[in-house]
Amino acid sequence: MKPAATAHPHNPWLAHAVRISRMAAATPGVFICDLVFQDSAVAEEYTFAPGQFNMLYLPGLGEIAISISSDPDQRDCISHTIREAGNVTRALGELPVGSALGLRGPFGSSWPTENCIGRDVVLVAGGIGLAPLRPAICHLLAHRERYGELNLIIGAREPSGLLYTTEFDAWRADGLNVHVTVDRANSDWHGAIGMVTNVLDRLWLRQPENTLMLTCGPEVMMWYAVQMAIRRGLSPESLYVSLERNMNCAIGLCGHCQFGPQFLCKDGPIFRYDRVASILKVDDL
Ligand SMILES: Cc1cc2nc3c(=O)[nH]c(=O)nc-3n(C[C@H](O)[C@H](O)[C@H](O)COP(=O)(O)OP(=O)(O)OC[C@H]3O[C@@H](n4cnc5c(N)ncnc54)[C@H](O)[C@@H]3O)c2cc1C
Incomplete structure (x- = not known):
């Protein structure tokens, strides 16, 4: 048996x-x-x-x-x-x-790695938001030849909050441009200081109309990141956000994670931005 x-x-x-x-x-x-x-x-x-x-x-x-x-x-x-x-x-x-x-x-839903094929990709992570993006990074780098320019922007409150730092060099060697920035730092820090949106603002984008952005982090960070991406010429249909809410059953039955007309557990946690834009900024949803 x-x-x-x-x-x-x-x-x-x-x-x-x-x-x-x-x-x-x-x-x-x-x-x-x-x-x-x-x-x-x-x-x-x-x-x-x-x-x-x-x-x-x-x-x-x-x-x-x-x-x-x-x-x-x-x-x-x-x-x-x-x-x-x-x-x-x-x-x-x-x-x-x-x-x-x-x-x-x-x-739940997944990052749109199929849609990324043949396109440039910008990944934007805030704090522990790098965790759900790490499998996507591994996948993109395992099939590096399928994708165009790959950029990862990582932000943390301070240097001690940066995850997976021992992997950055290997990611760079495999063809990912890794940009790291922190909100505040002491004199030991030689990297960038500021928000991920500042890095995104200055990032060289060779073809914004053919670039996808995948972002995960605090909702306020994702909100500003998508606004900056749109300002930089990316279309709302090419932006993906990962949302979190309290969750119970994980299969769309209990209603704990209802987000407007959607359930985060089965329709999300990853959404195309234009599909949640109208409810993303509604408090307590
Ligand atoms: C799809 C999804 C993926 C997640 N992935 C991760 C992950 O990779 N790593 C990780 O550390 N956490 C992740 N979380 C959040 C994690 O589920 C919560 O931190 C956890 O449920 C808290 O449980 P607890 O019993 O320790 O804390 P609780 O005692 O239940 O809560 C402690 C505090 O955290 C708040 N909280 C609880 N759940 C959430 C939530 N989902 N979002 C925001 N605040 C919450 C509560 O309101 C309370 O203020 C994810 C959540 C979702 C929905």
């Missing part, structure tokens, strides 16, 4: 048993948690698209939505980059390697 997990591979309610294979501090208050499936048949079947998220379940505590931050081609584990926000994330951060938890997923 096949194990239950394999018999119901697409049951969205089924939490698969996973184990923590690695825990690493990333930036203050943020850690990286690598997970492996207990059932090798589930591991074999599990694939995700860049930008999708999992629901991580800690028995007795709760279930939370966390974007997948690993390379989609990496098969040995799934990474999540997590900020300690409240009960579940804090408890998860304290678990030792080897601990068991539940995972449902992957869920």
Whole structure:
């Protein structure tokens, strides 16, 4: 008889048993948690698209939505980059390697990597917003020849808040122009100071009409980034934003993450900007 997990591979309610294979501090208050499936048949079947998220379940505590931050081609584990926000994330951060938890997923829409083919791409990340973009970066660089100019603009409040800094050189070597800026810094910092929009304002764009922008970070940052992109000549149809709201079922049934007429869990979290522009700036939505 096949194990239950394999018999119901697409049951969205089924939490698969996973184990923590690695825990690493990333930036203050943020850690990286690598997970492996207990059932090798589930591991074999599990694939995700860049930008999708999992629901991580800690028995007795709760279930939370966390974007997948690993390379989609990496098969040995799934990474999540997590900020300690409240009960579940804090408890998860304290678990030792080897601990068991539940995972449902992957869920949600993904970055439009197919649409990027033959075009220039600008990725704009603020703080932990780089986490859901990392799988897209890995994918774009794994198929570098398909794309035009690739630029990544990363912003953080301060240098200590920058994620994945040890990977920047490899990304650059693989053909990604990495631009880093921080809001404030001390004398040890030799990079740019200012907002990501300042970098976007000065970025050389060889063909704005054939450039896509993928952005993830605080909503106010994404709002200003899309305004700047439009000013720079990108069309609203070529801008993609990733939105987050409190989420429960992850399959569009409970209504917790309703965003105007859409559900963030199944229609998002990644949206084409022109499809959410009218509701993006509405408070409490
Ligand atoms: C699609 C999606 C992807 C996400 N990806 C990541 C990720 O990669 N890394 C990560 O660290 N977090 C991510 N989050 C946010 C994460 O789900 C919340 O931080 C987490 O649910 C908080 O749970 P908690 O029990 O620790 O905190 P709680 O005690 O539930 O909340 C603590 C505080 O965080 C606020 N909060 C809770 N959930 C959210 C949310 N979804 N958005 C904004 N504020 C929230 C609460 O209102 C409260 O103020 C994602 C959320 C969504 C919807």
